[in-house]
Amino acid sequence: MKKIFCLLFLLMISSALFSEEIMSLKDVKAGMKGYGLTVVKGEDAVRFDVEIIGVLHNIEPKRSLILAKFSGEEIKLSGIAQGMSGSPIYIDGKLVGALAYTWGYLKEAIGGIQPIEEMLPALKTKKEIKSEPLKFGVLDKETAEKMNYHYISPDQGRLGDFKLISTPLFVSGLNNKVVDFLKDKMNNLGFQVIQGGGDSSGLSSGKKGLKPGDAVGIQLVRGDANIAAIGTVTYVNGNQVLVFGHPFMEAGYIEMPMTRAFVHYVLPNLNISWKFASATDEVGVAYGDQETAVAGELGKKAPMMPIVIQFTNQDQKEVYHYEMVKDPVFFPNLFTGILISSVYELDAKMPEGTVIGKFKLKVKNLKENRTDTLEFNDYFIGNNEASLTQAALKLIAPIQYLTYNWFSEISLEGIEVELQKIPQYRVASLEKAVLLNDNVKPGDTVQVRVFLRLYKGDYIDKIVKFTLPKNLSEPFIQLNISSAKVENINFSTQYAQLLYPKSYEQLLKLLSLNASFNEIAVWMDADKIGAVVGGASMPNLPLSKMMNFAFKESGNYFLKGKRKVEYTKTNYLIAGYLPVYVRIDYNQD
Known part of the structure; x- marks a missing residue:
C-alpha cells in the first residue's frame, strides 16, 4: 500500500512539474489582466503586462483570436517585436495562449493572442505517406516554370485582417547578394530576413531543454553559414513543446533542429521592432508545422545533410562545410544560395567565364541498407550567377527524383561539389x-x-x-x-x-x-x-x-x-x- 501511495505521489509531482494549467477560451473576458514572458537580452525571460481587450470568436472557421494590449518597462521602447511570436500569456497563473499577431505603426502595443486550446492539436502531427510524389518548392517563378518545380507564391500568413508577427530569419556567412535574394523572396512568406546572428560560440549558458518564455530557434543551415528562425516557447509538457503561436511555413510534418537562442538586443523600430538573436545549442526537433503553432520534441535530433563545396579560381582555393535541413522548400533555395555564396567569396566581381562542375551525391536506400554514389560532371558558361544557378539545378533535379521516388525510402547522406572557374569562355x-x-x-x-x-x-x-x-x-x-x-x-x-x-x-x-x-x-x-x-x-x-x-x-x-x-x-x-x-x-x- 505504501508503494502504491509513493507511486501516486511521484505521478502527481511529475504532472505538476511538466504541465501547466490552461484557461479555456470561454473564460477569457475583456478587462482581465495578466502577464507575458519573453527574452529581451541574454537567455532569461522577463515579464510584461497584458490587458485583454476582447475575444474575436469564429474570426475564421473554427478559429478565434484574443485581442490584447501589452505594456511594461521591458517593452516600453520596442513594443511588440519580431521574435516575440509564441510568448506565453498568463491570467491568474493559467496559460491563455501565445502572442502571435500585430500590426505596424501602432501608437499602442496591441496584438492578437493565439488561444492555447487551438495550438495543442499541433502536438498530434504525424508523418504522412503521400499518395503521389511531391515537387521541390522554389521561390522564383521563372525557375519553377523552367524546372517543373512547385512555385511558392508570396502569401504572408494572416488571420482575417490580422497579420502574424513576421519570424526573424537570421542569416550569417552568406554573400550580400545572396542575402538580398533571400530578402526579396522570403520576406513575403512571413519571414524578416536579417543579416547577422552568426557564430554562437561563447553565447550558450549550458542550460538544457526549454521552458515557457525562452527564446527558441529553428535552424536551417549551420557550419560555414548559419540560418535560423527565432521565436519564443509557449508551452512545455514533458518533452513536448509548442512555439511561435503561428506557422513556420504551415508545411505539416517537418524535421528541423530546434535550438535554444541568445538575444543580443531588441532593436526598436517605428514600423515593428525585432529581436537580434543567435541560435545556440540544439535541444530537440521541430516536427509539427501547423496553422496555430509549431510542435517540437526535446531530446531528439533532426537529420541534416552534410554539404562540402570546394571552389578553385586560378591559384586560389577554398573549401566550405555546411549542414542543411532536408526540406523540399528550403533545400533547393538555400543550396543554390550557399553554392553561389561560396563562389562569390573568391570571385566577387562576377567576371564571365567557364565553370567546370563535379558533383557527388550519396544516397542510402533504407529498405536495403545500401549506399549508392551518383556522380555528375558538366561545363557551364556565363557570368557567375547564371552559371552557378545552372550548376545547382543540375544537382537538384536528380535529388528531387530520388527524394520522391515511388520505390524505396531513401536518405540523402551528403553532397560534395567541386567547382573550378576558368576566366575565358571555353x-x-x-x-x-x-x-x-x-x-x-x-x-x-x-x-x-x-x-x-x-x-x-x-x-x-x-x-x-x-x-x-x-x-x-x-x-x-x-x-x-x-x-x-x-x-x-x-x-x-x-x-x-x-x-x-x-x-x-x-x-x-x-x-x-x-x-x-x-x-x-x-x-x-x-x-x-x-x-x-x-x-x-x-x-x-x-x-x-x-x-x-x-x-x-x-x-x-x-x-x-x-x-x-x-x-x-x-x-x-x-x-x-x-x-x-x-x-x-x-x-x-
Missing part, C-alpha cells in the same frame, strides 16, 4: 565534319575529323570514332554529331518510353546517364522494332513476343528504333550539330 562550335575512311563495312570503326571554331579564337580539329553495328542492312547510314547534352535531349524525346523507371535500380541507372556539354557525342538510330518491358528495352523481339509484351500486358510500350552512341571528351563546351552520311560496303571480304 566554347567550341561544331563547324564541319570530314569522314576519314571510305568503304567501311558493318562492324568497322569510322573515324571523323571534326572542325570546331573557338569563341573569339581560331579553329581546332579533333578526331572522333564510332564503331558501326555488325547487323547493318542499309546502303547508307546517318551519323549525328553534337554535344552529349543535345544527344540526351534528343534521346529523351525520341525514346521517352525508356525514361519511366519501374524499380529503384532503373531510376539510379537513368540518373547516372551523365550527359555533359563538354563531350562530343556520335550517335545513330538503328531501325529495330522492340518493346519496353518492365522499364527495360527489349529490341529485336519476334512478332509473337512483341504482341504479347507490347500490347497484351498493361504498362509495357511499343518501341521503334535503337540508339547507339559513343562519346569523346573535350575541354570545351560544345555547341551545334552536324550530320555525317556513311556509305556501307557489303562487298568486302
Whole structure:
C-alpha cells in the first residue's frame, strides 16, 4: 500500500512539474489582466503586462483570436517585436495562449493572442505517406516554370485582417547578394530576413531543454553559414513543446533542429521592432508545422545533410562545410544560395567565364541498407550567377527524383561539389565534319575529323570514332554529331518510353546517364522494332513476343528504333550539330 501511495505521489509531482494549467477560451473576458514572458537580452525571460481587450470568436472557421494590449518597462521602447511570436500569456497563473499577431505603426502595443486550446492539436502531427510524389518548392517563378518545380507564391500568413508577427530569419556567412535574394523572396512568406546572428560560440549558458518564455530557434543551415528562425516557447509538457503561436511555413510534418537562442538586443523600430538573436545549442526537433503553432520534441535530433563545396579560381582555393535541413522548400533555395555564396567569396566581381562542375551525391536506400554514389560532371558558361544557378539545378533535379521516388525510402547522406572557374569562355562550335575512311563495312570503326571554331579564337580539329553495328542492312547510314547534352535531349524525346523507371535500380541507372556539354557525342538510330518491358528495352523481339509484351500486358510500350552512341571528351563546351552520311560496303571480304 505504501508503494502504491509513493507511486501516486511521484505521478502527481511529475504532472505538476511538466504541465501547466490552461484557461479555456470561454473564460477569457475583456478587462482581465495578466502577464507575458519573453527574452529581451541574454537567455532569461522577463515579464510584461497584458490587458485583454476582447475575444474575436469564429474570426475564421473554427478559429478565434484574443485581442490584447501589452505594456511594461521591458517593452516600453520596442513594443511588440519580431521574435516575440509564441510568448506565453498568463491570467491568474493559467496559460491563455501565445502572442502571435500585430500590426505596424501602432501608437499602442496591441496584438492578437493565439488561444492555447487551438495550438495543442499541433502536438498530434504525424508523418504522412503521400499518395503521389511531391515537387521541390522554389521561390522564383521563372525557375519553377523552367524546372517543373512547385512555385511558392508570396502569401504572408494572416488571420482575417490580422497579420502574424513576421519570424526573424537570421542569416550569417552568406554573400550580400545572396542575402538580398533571400530578402526579396522570403520576406513575403512571413519571414524578416536579417543579416547577422552568426557564430554562437561563447553565447550558450549550458542550460538544457526549454521552458515557457525562452527564446527558441529553428535552424536551417549551420557550419560555414548559419540560418535560423527565432521565436519564443509557449508551452512545455514533458518533452513536448509548442512555439511561435503561428506557422513556420504551415508545411505539416517537418524535421528541423530546434535550438535554444541568445538575444543580443531588441532593436526598436517605428514600423515593428525585432529581436537580434543567435541560435545556440540544439535541444530537440521541430516536427509539427501547423496553422496555430509549431510542435517540437526535446531530446531528439533532426537529420541534416552534410554539404562540402570546394571552389578553385586560378591559384586560389577554398573549401566550405555546411549542414542543411532536408526540406523540399528550403533545400533547393538555400543550396543554390550557399553554392553561389561560396563562389562569390573568391570571385566577387562576377567576371564571365567557364565553370567546370563535379558533383557527388550519396544516397542510402533504407529498405536495403545500401549506399549508392551518383556522380555528375558538366561545363557551364556565363557570368557567375547564371552559371552557378545552372550548376545547382543540375544537382537538384536528380535529388528531387530520388527524394520522391515511388520505390524505396531513401536518405540523402551528403553532397560534395567541386567547382573550378576558368576566366575565358571555353566554347567550341561544331563547324564541319570530314569522314576519314571510305568503304567501311558493318562492324568497322569510322573515324571523323571534326572542325570546331573557338569563341573569339581560331579553329581546332579533333578526331572522333564510332564503331558501326555488325547487323547493318542499309546502303547508307546517318551519323549525328553534337554535344552529349543535345544527344540526351534528343534521346529523351525520341525514346521517352525508356525514361519511366519501374524499380529503384532503373531510376539510379537513368540518373547516372551523365550527359555533359563538354563531350562530343556520335550517335545513330538503328531501325529495330522492340518493346519496353518492365522499364527495360527489349529490341529485336519476334512478332509473337512483341504482341504479347507490347500490347497484351498493361504498362509495357511499343518501341521503334535503337540508339547507339559513343562519346569523346573535350575541354570545351560544345555547341551545334552536324550530320555525317556513311556509305556501307557489303562487298568486302
